[in-house]
Amino acid sequence: MTRNIASPASPEDGVPVSCPACAASTERGERGERGERGEHGEHGGYGAHVDASHPAPIAQDVARSPLDPWLAARLSIPFDALSPATVRARQGDLLCEAVRRALDAPFYRARLAGLGLSHSRPHSRPLSLDDLPGLPFTTPEDLREAGDALLRVADDAVARIVTLPTSGSTGSPKRLRFSDADIERTVDFFAVGMTTLCRPGDVVAIFMPGQRPDSVGNLLDRGLRRAGMQPVLLPPAASGAEHAARLAETGAQVFVATPTQARALADAVLADATLADSMMRDQPLAPRPRACLLSAEATPPETADRVRAALGCEVFDHWGMTETGYGGGVECAAHHGFHLREADIHVEIVHPLTGAPLPDGQTGEVVVTTLASEAMVLLRYRTGDAAAILPPPCRCGSPLRRLGPVRGRIRRYGNHWDIITLAKGVRP
């Protein structure tokens, strides 16, 4: 069952509280009378401690996110006119199309019928993003239970099915379907997003699995080749030392790994001077990787610190999930939030209990609508991630909004919510 509680939060809901350690404001996560609070999300979760309430000054020496010109082209907005308002207006158009496509799927035909939305009458007037809070949420449980009812294309138009295991012994696994066009958009996003940290000709070592067609490593490999880089898919390794040895063999300027893999690699290098020396000796022209991208899991700040200490490389973080077609957002060189893939997805932050939209800067649950998906549309999908939208502009000069660090997972209990950190190796 999906709840759609779009009423504004009561004044007692999610009262912003001041953190004595940093003076940043966050939501305590209680409803009604304040009671015992759980873990403090701003400190209990992952991610650098970013002040979400004030934009930082633009830095002249930080390159602007390459996603901006890409978004301008994809959204047909003149580059100089890029702004949260122009992107939002264009996303409203895309939402109309997404709802129309969603109505092809039996699940959404039933779910949206109560709102008067049907194939013959997809919407009485063009929708805007202001209408989004009136649409019902889609939950992970919906995704498990609906199965094929979320599919809106014929089986032979599905190019890839990803099955995500469910926790516990009950329930069906989540199955995501992607068409060739869906996959192409992800490859396109990877090609552009990776130019944030890669230069043409760079050797890029990929630790993610990529042997299967359309697996995440395979899509990244294709995106990198398209952008003029030289990707190298590495076979699975049993230890951090093995990761380090393989990375050294490639001579890579950049590598892509999960935080768990990168942490093991960094620990091995820091613990073994011989290993560190061999990496440098084997790569006389580029003794250490220049940069790395951490992806597929939440990145604890201490992991990023450890990788920097061991390898001396710049660490970029990526946010995404299978439900968004893998890619979702990537840090720019300012390292102050994820620049979002706004041509393909719209991100909302909602109150975890009431479902009411929260203003920029307030931490809540990340909700995603896939605006361009062909095989399977997700309207207002509750990700369970806890994060805030950071107010623009970014220090790189982008005027667009960004998603702040993922603090952990939303946990609801009774009239309370809090944020729990994730076990090592668990993706957000």
Ligand SMILES: [Zn+2]
């Ligand atoms: Zn930026």
